[in-house]
Structure formats: C-alpha cells, structure tokens
Amino acid sequence: MSITVVVFYLLAAITVLSALGVAFSTSIIYSAFALMGTLLGVAALFVLLGADFLGTVQLLVYVGGILVLTLFAVMLTHRVADMRVSNRAVGRGVGFVLVACVFGWMVHVARHAAWVTGEPGAPAPTTYGIGQVLLTQYALPFELASVVLLAALIGAVVVSRKEVKA
Amino acid sequence: MADLSLTHFVVLGALLFSLGLFCVVTRRNAIGILMGVELILNSANLNYVAFARYGHGAYDGQVFAIFVIMLAAAEAAIGLAIVLGIYQAFETIDVEATDRLRR
DSSP: OOHHHHHHHHHHHHHHHHHHHHHHOSSHHHHHHHHHHHHHHHHHHHHHTTOHHHHHHIIIIIIIIIHHHHHHHHHHSGGGGGOOSOOSSSOHHHHHHHHHHHHHHHHHHHHHSOOOOOOOOOOOOOHHHHHHHHHTTTHHHHHHHHHHHHHHHHHHHHHHSOOOOO | OOSOOHHHHHHHHHHHHHHHHHHHHHOOBHHHHHHHHHHHHHHHHHHHHHHHHHTTSOSHHHHHHHHHHHHHHHHHHHHHHHHHHHHHHHSOOBTTTOOGGGO
16 A cells, blocks of 8 residues: 555545535534635545646635635624524425435446546646637637626625615 | 555545435535535545546546535535525524425
C-alpha cells in the first residue's frame, strides 16, 4: 500500500465524515461548518488528482465565497435554530431507502462499467494548458459564463433589496 | 498513482452524491437544501476531474469543472437572495410553510 493510497483514504474519510455531518446534523450552523470540511477535502482530492489550478479555484470560490455567503444567510435568517430535520412529505426512512437504492446502483455501475482508462502520467502544472483551452476551444462558453455571472449578480441585487416606492 | 484506480474516485463521488441527495430530500430548511445541492455539484466535479486524469490527459474535464464551479457560485448567490426574500415575506425559511399558492 503506497503513500498515495493512504493519503487518498485519509482525504476520503475527511470528506465523507464532513458530508455525513452536513446531511445528518440537526443544527444548520454545524452543517455549514461541516460543509467547509467537505469542500476542503474535495480541494485536496483535486490536488491529489493533479489538478492544482482547480484545487486553488475550489479553495477560493467555494470556501472563500460560497461558504461565507451561506454562513451570512444562516446568520441573517435567525430563527433557523428551531428547525426540525425530518420532512413530512419524504421522511427519513423513505429518504434513506431511496438514497441507498441510488447509491447501490451507482456503485454497481462504477465497478462493472468498461471505462476507457489510460495510465495517468506524472502530475504536471495545468494552469498554462487550461488558459490555452479556455481562450481557444472554450472561448464562447467562457464569454457566456461572464454574461451568466453578470446576470446572477444583478438578479441577486434585484431579488434581495428592499422595495423602493417611486 | 498505480494502486489508485478510477473506481476509487467514482465510488467516492457516488457516496458524496448520495449524501447530497439525502440532504435535499429530507431537509426542511431552504439553506440546508442548498447545501445538499453544493454536495451534489462537488461530487460531479470530482468525477469530472477523475475522468480527466484517467482518460486521455486532455483538459476538457477540468474546464468543465471550472464551469460547474462558476454556475455553483451563481446558483448560491441567487438561491440565497431568494431565501432572504422568502424570510422577509414569511418570517421563516421552512420550505413546508411556504405553500401559499397551493391553498
């Protein structure tokens, strides 16, 4: 068992335990902080997979942006502390059975599908290549992404501001 | 990376996806549901990057993961703005209490 496998299982344990905290914690604050563990674990797994730029982006955008936004929303909607976890429409039992079925099916596919896999080479810096691809092959989606972000920015301001009487 | 196969990462992604799905179907809190969506998007990203690593060494998977992260940021901004709007209108963010259109 090489050091890479040990590191993988360590990171997987951190990620999955934090995700369990997100799914099963009764307090939404604890869920938000457990989500931070999951996002950090996924960022480390990206680095383990040789995607150094993506790991950094995950750290900056998810942990630095989305998680802080989520915590702000949790703090602003203050009476969430008394929320109940179970749901009348889909209870925990039904949800558990549904999710177990989906998980078993996905594991079956993952183990038995004939993935076309090559042998991964040595990890190399990816920033240059991603920049090249983003401005040549994916130039149009890249520009569309900027329009989507602008629309989301304006939309968030319009939705969340107070009504102004003209 | 010789001992570590693609299946390891795909099964881990499946586990993250299942936990996110469980979060989405059982939470009553709107912010909790959004957290479940974030878990699902992260599992998809993990699969993209793993397939990019074990596939043919192109950058396509990583570029798609970047777009997914971008969309997740937009989704979080809009989703949380809507949650705050719901809180101002209903004084709660319990998704079962916001059923005025159904009555």
